[in-house]
Amino acid sequence: MPEFITVFSAEIVRRIKSRSFMIGLIVGAVGIIVMLRLPTYMDSFANQSYRVVLGGDASLIAQARPLLAKDYNISGSEPGLQHPTGADIDAHGRAAAVIVFSRAPRGLGVTVYARDPGSVNETKMRRDLLPLHLALATNLTQSQVRTLVRMPISVSPLESKFGSAEQADAARGIAYVLLFLLYLLIVLNSQLIMTSVAEEKTSRIAELLVASVSPSALLAGKIAASAVLAIVQMALWVAVGFAVGAQSMSGASGGSTQSIAGAGSVPVSDVVGFAVFFLIGYLQMAVLFAAIGSLINRTEDIGSIGGPFFIPVIAALLIATTALAVPDAPLVIVTSFIPLIAPFVMFSRIVVSSVPLWQIALSLAINLAAIYAFAVLGGKIYRIGMLLYGRPPKISQLIRALRA
Amino acid sequence: MLDVSHVRKDFGSVRAVRDVSFHIETGSTFGLLGPNGAGKTTTMRMILGIYAPDAGTVTWNGTAVSPATRRRTFGYLPEERGLYGKMKVREQIEYFGRLHGLVDPQVRDRSDRWIERLGLGDYINRPCAELSKGNQQKVQVACAAVHDPQLLILDEPFSGLDPVNAGILLASLAELKNAGTTLVLSSHQMWQLEELCDAFCIITAGQNRASGTLEQLRAAWPTRVLHVEPATAAARAVLAGVSGATFLEDEQAALHCEVPADAPLPQILKSLVAAGDVTHFEAIEPSLQDIYIETISRA
Numbered sequence: 001m002p003e004f005i006t007v008f009s010a011e012i013v014r015r016i017k018s019r020s021f022m023i024g025l026i027v028g029a030v031g032i033i034v035m036l037r038l039p040t041y042m043d044s045f046a047n048q049s050y051r052v053v054l055g056g057d058a059s060l061i062a063q064a065r066p067l068l069a070k071d072y073n074i075s076g077s078e079p080g081l082q083h084p085t086g087a088d089i090d091a092h093g094r095a096a097a098v099i100v101f102s103r104a105p106r107g108l109g110v111t112v113y114a115r116d117p118g119s120v121n122e123t124k125m126r127r128d129l130l131p132l133h134l135a136l137a138t139n140l141t142q143s144q145v146r147t148l149v150r151m152p153i154s155v156s157p158l159e160s161k162f163g164s165a166e167q168a169d170a171a172r173g174i175a176y177v178l179l180f181l182l183y184l185l186i187v188l189n190s191q192l193i194m195t196s197v198a199e200e201k202t203s204r205i206a207e208l209l210v211a212s213v214s215p216s217a218l219l220a221g222k223i224a225a226s227a228v229l230a231i232v233q234m235a236l237w238v239a240v241g242f243a244v245g246a247q248s249m250s251g252a253s254g255g256s257t258q259s260i261a262g263a264g265s266v267p268v269s270d271v272v273g274f275a276v277f278f279l280i281g282y283l284q285m286a287v288l289f290a291a292i293g294s295l296i297n298r299t300e301d302i303g304s305i306g307g308p309f310f311i312p313v314i315a316a317l318l319i320a321t322t323a324l325a326v327p328d329a330p331l332v333i334v335t336s337f338i339p340l341i342a343p344f345v346m347f348s349r350i351v352v353s354s355v356p357l358w359q360i361a362l363s364l365a366i367n368l369a370a371i372y373a374f375a376v377l378g379g380k381i382y383r384i385g386m387l388l389y390g391r392p393p394k395i396s397q398l399i400r401a402l403r404a
Numbered sequence: 405m406l407d408v409s410h411v412r413k414d415f416g417s418v419r420a421v422r423d424v425s426f427h428i429e430t431g432s433t434f435g436l437l438g439p440n441g442a443g444k445t446t447t448m449r450m451i452l453g454i455y456a457p458d459a460g461t462v463t464w465n466g467t468a469v470s471p472a473t474r475r476r477t478f479g480y481l482p483e484e485r486g487l488y489g490k491m492k493v494r495e496q497i498e499y500f501g502r503l504h505g506l507v508d509p510q511v512r513d514r515s516d517r518w519i520e521r522l523g524l525g526d527y528i529n530r531p532c533a534e535l536s537k538g539n540q541q542k543v544q545v546a547c548a549a550v551h552d553p554q555l556l557i558l559d560e561p562f563s564g565l566d567p568v569n570a571g572i573l574l575a576s577l578a579e580l581k582n583a584g585t586t587l588v589l590s591s592h593q594m595w596q597l598e599e600l601c602d603a604f605c606i607i608t609a610g611q612n613r614a615s616g617t618l619e620q621l622r623a624a625w626p627t628r629v630l631h632v633e634p635a636t637a638a639a640r641a642v643l644a645g646v647s648g649a650t651f652l653e654d655e656q657a658a659l660h661c662e663v664p665a666d667a668p669l670p671q672i673l674k675s676l677v678a679a680g681d682v683t684h685f686e687a688i689e690p691s692l693q694d695i696y697i698e699t700i701s702r703a
Binding site: 002003006007010014017018203204205206207208209210211212213214387 | 449452454471472475478479480481482484485486487488489490491499500502503504505507544547548
């Protein structure tokens, strides 16, 4: 135990003093801010950047303007304009389209003259102009039409984890952010372990170390220190996320931002799930990457040798994001038990659906057993690998050495 | 007392150590010799418990030692060695002291003592990567020995050291020896080992080839070289008459002749004196290097 504490505290100090840790911490926090701000910014940018000129019937322009204002940047109007030319589209600054309104036999007639016809979102435009169209077609007022189209739809949960659609959306938004956080924390910290082990190997301090401390205490101290620092990182990033989210919530009404900003209402079970699956995923990856690091003889080989081992984690992230939409898909259910993938996929399922308790228990049991198996195997490889120099061993040589 | 008895170690189909045995008295200094690939490092790793022997035993004071006790009782300077480049000298030595079980304020006292002993006082707050190779090596020695181990194993401790630093290290090892530390040294610099060690073991291809004190190794040496001056024809004739004698290189002023170890030296001297003036007569004992080269070439 004292050996573990010595390695643990030395690793903490060394990592905190390292430039890479501080840069990672700051870049991560900035990344969170950007990730939370970007959807709102992109929405507003998209709306603001889609500048349109309104033309045609003056009275229709007046009625359509407020309906289009929330989705389009209306740069000006040209009453009476029926067949716009290139000069008309730039008459009020460079616009993307000229929308010409006319009365049609069955309501509103709309013709869009666009620089890029593919950029015209007909569905959005139809939705915005629907009250005016129906009002013209039925001779009702727009307010009567609005009342009529607001057909009440009641959503009641059935076998659902959520009480309302808003709650479900918020949960998905939060889960999406947490999944990426989980991915970042696991990948970054596992890679740091691999780099740290590889550096000890390449700097030839490994043999001096293994004569001074048991390899298992050395490995455990490194992994535990990295986990603690990852939790510190996570706490800081989550705090930044809450702060930015809360600010966005008070200042914006964008759907995605609002759902993320609703992180204040994250259920305790999700937080516990996040912590548990972070630890499981991290421990699995950290032990494997420490073993891989011990086989590396040149620091420049870290990327090429370690890279392929990220593939299961990237696959896990993709499946987990799919699981947010379809948590009961067979692929999602099966992969939520497979080590290295389960920490992401099962977490996703837990956040957005009611996973049977036995499935959670089975997944935990399989993945805890996998940690043990990885620790035994990874520990052996680490112990052997730290003292192996020269060309990286072939798999067959490694198996022989493991049997020895 | 360290007892290594018939240890064997295989790595897959490669037999790194076939059968090595030796015995080291507490407080003595022992030289483990052999060419590259002879199995010295693997043997050292088995003593330290880094590898478990496939056969044979390693005991310290008559009992097998647990890994934890080994780490507190033994120290090891490996041939392949490095340091944490960004860690400062004192921090590094203290870190290894703590790994070996030292606690404050003991760890600070012992570190300071090694810093002073090895002349590292000017560098204590400098990152190790900024030190010269020789000074880095001294830090590594301090890291291996900071816990004042009962048994200190040093694999090629002098390689890369300039004569001044080698002298400092030799003095430190002599100090440890006087304090009762059991030392195991492996080096290709035979003269240093000859000066320091009480006993030796020469291994090649993972097997013992010769072992014992220098006197015992010399006693087993089959020949002696006679150095006779002046180099007269009469003296040459006397030496030629010795059974099994072989003349070595010719010198104008002296004769060098290899004779069997059991040759009657007093009688040869008497015959030489009877044949003419003899100003110098010496039976040269083989050096450790001679014994080493002969032993590995015979293997």
